Amino acid sequence: MYPFSRAFIHPASSPIRDLFKYLSDPEMISFAGGYPDPRLFDVEGLEEASRRAYKDSLSCLQYGNTEGIARLKTEIIRLMEQRGVKTSSENIVVTTGSQQAFDLLLRVLVNPGDVVLVESPTYSSNIQAARVHGARVVPVQTDADGLDVAALERLLDGIRSEADRPKLLYTVPTFGNPTGATLSLQRRLRLLELAVKHRLVIVEDDPYGDLRFSGERIPSLKALTGELPGSDDWVVHMGSLSKIVAPGLRVGWSISPAPIAYRCYIAKQSADVGSSPWTQGIAAEYLSSGALEPHIERIRRGYGEKCRALCAALRELMGDALTFHEPNGGMFVWARLNGEVPAAELLKASIDRKVMFVPGAGFHVDDPVLSTLRLSFAAPSVANIHAGVGRLADAWEAIHARI
């Protein structure tokens, strides 16, 4: 009826967001969305930050700078410095979550038909985002150590025409979504070499990096650019407060080389004028209060405990049903059902039993591995994690009996 654009003639909704309708059921135990645990929100600390921010009510209520309010940028610079990254105001664009940071990057870099590289599997909404911009989305394999950098190298070496040269690579190198895998230090350094050699923009999405509960911290790609001259020109780093403070602030950011950052700022002018200066003010007050560090310690312990609870329950109650790697941080366990059982089938039986997760198909660009699934341990309580896996095991039994 309406003359929709190509990407929206038959739009595909997010496979994760589409499960939200079941969340209103209070009996439902959800391993689905990447929701932080509400019990781990710093409700009082944020109330206090909100009260302080509103002392400068004019800054909360009036239009702010399109690229982000100055006070928040100062705090982001400080936070990134603690993470081993030196940056400055002109490189930062504050966004409505890091989702928007990626969308703005696509806007300034991608023409319809351009190639965008992603990990396979990868965060489904960013496959969607790239497709909305008309990109040809090309997957690169991953394994337990994250992106298969040798496979990327073969792919880049094999490019014969300018038109096939990828505009960017999107990667979540630390506690990846959906796999939970972390790119090894060796691979990180090799990836930076490839970026310089092939003049490839690497988009590093790092919402989970602070949520490490075991193993040794590995510096971000951005932090490692100091090791390799010229590599800083090819890394765009995206950060977010959604997983470590609260998603409701909708505060994310990108750190880019100045010509890219400037264009993201211009793109944001017509995208939404600017993100709310009110929640930016609250975020700035929260970060400057010193509350973040102890808060991260607390949620790290909380998520570590839940991750161990989920993995133990999966081994105990579903040992025959699936295989998985236990992650060192983040929010997700990526698993594969034995016997090629489609995860969508298990999901159907699971929803009947009031438990849910996200089938892995939506995280693949093409050739989905139908037996994969993503389980988030972040939101449910330890008790519910155990109960939820029990329900999953029931669902597995039920469909297994049918097979």
Next chain:
Amino acid sequence: MYPFSRAFIHPASSPIRDLFKYLSDPEMISFAGGYPDPRLFDVEGLEEASRRAYKDSLSCLQYGNTEGIARLKTEIIRLMEQRGVKTSSENIVVTTGSQQAFDLLLRVLVNPGDVVLVESPTYSSNIQAARVHGARVVPVQTDADGLDVAALERLLDGIRSEADRPKLLYTVPTFGNPTGATLSLQRRLRLLELAVKHRLVIVEDDPYGDLRFSGERIPSLKALTGELPGSDDWVVHMGSLSKIVAPGLRVGWSISPAPIAYRCYIAKQSADVGSSPWTQGIAAEYLSSGALEPHIERIRRGYGEKCRALCAALRELMGDALTFHEPNGGMFVWARLNGEVPAAELLKASIDRKVMFVPGAGFHVDDPVLSTLRLSFAAPSVANIHAGVGRLADAWEAIHARI
């Protein structure tokens, strides 16, 4: 150096936003941006709303629905009903200001090369937005009664190929930006007929409609669709709290036929996941408190007084320099310098004298009328309006002496 997308190889920044750097000068009197008067913010009412919203801290801090939180949608439905528009939840997408509502519409309707119609002159950021999406932006003339609907009809009748058929018409029919003009009732009805006849999506941007301080209220295009069967399928209405409550909330919305609204929701998933549920919660509390109606009465009086002050000062101090129509509402006076003097030249002399405005060139798609300018009376005090026009008159004298 970087392989930017076509729209961002040589990006054009907003002519309005680029003047912001002068705002940090405390001596500057600005008639430039469309900033509301901070003295007219309901600082206490919004603080109270913020306190009430945070009682449900979980809703503020967690992810909200992509398409907007339910309580805010309920309030928007009520507000629109007071404005003569019946709508329902499935038609509404809450956005980060109405700027994002337009951007999402472009995303779901426009392929590169498609035609987008705009009024000439029109809001500069939406020319930019359409161009970012690769649209061919085609201007339609306006006069003191708003869009020249007869000119539009000739344009539509003259279309010979499907490729030239416009995807949408963007219009600010009530107290237009930049002209301040209001589309007559007769023209509104005729415009709806044309929309039905030519299956043309009309995007009605209505941020200023409540800010009427003289003349009789004219219903919005959306409110008038009841008069003409079928026209409701072709009107998308965009609303905003930026001008009537506070821009810092970043709360706008679109009301569309369901297939368009559904696609805007999908587009928003990958654009930013969702606008802040925290500021949405504050907006919902504010709207439900009953504070909006008396607040609008108050700002209407305030802006009316300022508009009269600006127009009187212009007549008194710059009567020889420019011509303009006094608007019945909104925030803007659109003027034309006599003797074809370029407004950019006056601006240069004005900034030296600590007063500024926006030259009209940026509001034109092509063939800019260089002698036009936009003056906003919203932000400065009545005393500063008088002083500012005095400085403008000085600047005029100075460049006139040179000519």
